[in-house]
Structures are given as structure tokens and as C-alpha cells.
Amino acid sequence: xxxxxxxxxxxxxxxxxxxxxxxxxxxxxxxxxxxxxxxxxxxxxxxxxxxxxxxxxxxxxxxxxxxxxxxxxxxxxxxxxxxxxxxxxxxxxxxxxx
Numbered sequence: 001x002x003x004x005x006x007x008x009x010x011x012x013x014x015x016x017x018x019x020x021x022x023x024x025x026x027x028x029x030x031x032x033x034x035x036x037x038x039x040x041x042x043x044x045x046x047x048x049x050x051x052x053x054x055x056x057x058x059x060x061x062x063x064x065x066x067x068x069x070x071x072x073x074x075x076x077x078x079x080x081x082x083x084x085x086x087x088x089x090x091x092x093x094x095x096x097x098x
Contacts, residue, residue: 037091043084047077 050056055065056076066073 033091033094036087036094040084040087040091043080043087047081047084050077 050073054067055063056073057063058072058076061069061072064073
């Protein structure tokens with residue numbers, strides 16, 4: 001007596017795809033790291049330019065000097081300095097593999 005043929009369970013020979021880890025892997029990670037490094041340098045260059053010239057640009061006030069608005073001058077340079085430094089630290093850590 002013949003048994004009816006039962007379907008066999010098919011097992012995959014190839015494992016399911018997984019998401020690649022981010023941060024320095026492959027060409028995209030290298031481009032991202034280079035972008036962060038250059039953007040950090042641009043931010044810090046802007047801060048250096050403003051400190052050297054003694055003035056900064058504010059969208060609603062235009063250019064103003066350190067003597068006109070001393071607190072606003074330093075406050076407006078604090079944000080790009082922190083962002084630029086953070087981008088440099090992130091990109092250097094990525095390049096070193098931390």
C-alpha cells in the first residue's frame with residue numbers, strides 16, 4: 001500500500017539577511033565619517049573667524065561686535081563650537097574603531 005506523499009519541510013540554506021552595523025563599515029561609513037570630520041572643521045573655523053574678527057552674525061540682528069552684545073556674542077559661538085567639537089570627536093572615535 002502506498003502512502004500519500006507528504007510535502008517535505010524546506011529549510012533555507014542561506015541565513016536571513018541582517019542589518020549591517022552602522023559606523024565606519026564600508027564605503028558609506030567612510031563617507032559619513034569624512035562628512036562629520038569636515039563639518040566639524042567648518043564649525044570650528046567659523047568660531048575662530050568670529051573670535052578673530054570680534055563679531056558674529058545673527059539672523060535677526062545682522063553682524064554685531066563683541067563690544068555691542070558681549071553675552072550674545074559668546075552665546076552664539078557656544079553652539080557651533082560644541083557641535084563642531086562633537087563632530088570631530090565622533091569622527092575620530094569612528095576612525096580609531098571605538
